[in-house]
Amino acid sequence: MDDASLCQLIREALHDPNKAKALALMIDQLPVIKAYLGKGWLPYYDEAVPMTERDVERNIKRFPKMYRLNLETVNCQNASEAANVRKHFINWVVMILKRDCHDVSRRANRQIIISINTPIGEDGSTxxxxxxxxxxxxxxxxxxxxxxxxxxxxxxxxxxxxxxxxxxxxxxxxxxxxxxxxxxxxxxxxxxxxxxxxxxxxxxxxxxxxxxxxxxxxxxxxxxxxxxxxxxxx
Incomplete structure (x- = not known):
């Protein structure tokens, strides 16, 4: 998706839940997201990206506030303005995605606690x-x-x-x-x-x-x- 189209979709997503969902689902189609994510987090990407999509869909209205963007006045047909919106959006998504990858990693490394009295054999041995x-x-x-x-x-x-x-x-x-x-x-x-x-x-x-x-x-x-x-x- 080019800068102008992404900028327009973000602006529409602020007011239309369906557009917000479409914007979120588009994240997995942006190769640059993985490039900025870093190799250390890539093993967790597949499990984390659905979480990130939900976060983006639910919190899209926070995006312009975080970067002090007034998307109502941004001209998405202006190359420099559209590129600026895209840059900040990518940074925002990567920040969320890294947090979600961290959560996936943390859960994957959590202990497996088994009671000392848990039956482990057909004979009922513990x-x-x-x-x-x-x-x-x-x-x-x-x-x-x-x-x-x-x-x-x-x-x-x-x-x-x-x-x-x-x-x-x-x-x-x-x-x-x-x-x-x-x-x-x-x-x-x-x-x-x-x-x-x-x-x-x-x-x-x-x-x-x-x-x-x-x-x-x-x-x-x-x-x-x-x-x-x-x-x-x-």
């Missing part, structure tokens, strides 16, 4: 019993769970890949059995590995392509089915 029995394990068996309470309480628990992998193995069965109809490869365990364990997290578009599933189906399954199984990941 983490507490597993810890007690770990005294007899040899080096080739599952690593000991001593100090589990301390690890769970630490803020950077997810960064400890070895210990987190152990927790995932304990949850493996339930997560693996939850998947969209006809797409067993896109089970919650697989999505959890790609979106939480992997650093940086794999982008949703890449996951959808590799698992041969539509982007909407895989993200919907993650939010509706997988996250409730992991209470502390919103």
């Amino acid at each position: 983490l507490e019993k597993t810890i007690d029995s770990s005294e007899t394990l040899n080096p080739n068996d599952t690593p000991r769970l001593s100090g589990l309470d301390k690890m769970i309480a630490e803020e950077d628990f997810l960064k400890n890949q070895e210990q987190l992998a152990l927790m995932v193995r304990l949850l493996d069965k339930n997560l693996s059995n939850c998947y969209p109809d006809g797409y067993s490869k896109a089970n919650c365990y697989e999505l959890f590995k790609r979106r939480v364990l992997k650093k940086p997290p794999q982008q949703w578009r890449d996951i959808a392509e590799e698992l041969q599933i539509s982007l909407g189906t895989v993200t919907s399954h993650w939010h509706r089915k997988c996250k409730p199984m992991l209470p502390n990941i919103e």
Whole structure:
């Protein structure tokens, strides 16, 4: 979209909710947004951009106030004026998008808290019993769970890949059995590995392509089915 058209759409969005929605949905079509976002935030872009679109749609009236723009008097057919509006709008959107990417990153790195009495086996065994029995394990068996309470309480628990992998193995069965109809490869365990364990997290578009599933189906399954199984990941 050229500067004049974007300027006009922004001006109309201030008074028309439908135009505000159209403006928000256009964000993903502006390549410059990703260019200004920075590579460090790109892994979170796919999940963050719907949040940013909602923020822009709801708060578009704040945009001109923040940059002291009087869009009622701006001449969108004037190249320099339209370019100035575009520059400030891009800066505003990128600022919101970075904040939303940060929120996505923070949620992805939040602890997974599992009760020590949570059943983890078909026989009803719990983490507490597993810890007690770990005294007899040899080096080739599952690593000991001593100090589990301390690890769970630490803020950077997810960064400890070895210990987190152990927790995932304990949850493996339930997560693996939850998947969209006809797409067993896109089970919650697989999505959890790609979106939480992997650093940086794999982008949703890449996951959808590799698992041969539509982007909407895989993200919907993650939010509706997988996250409730992991209470502390919103």
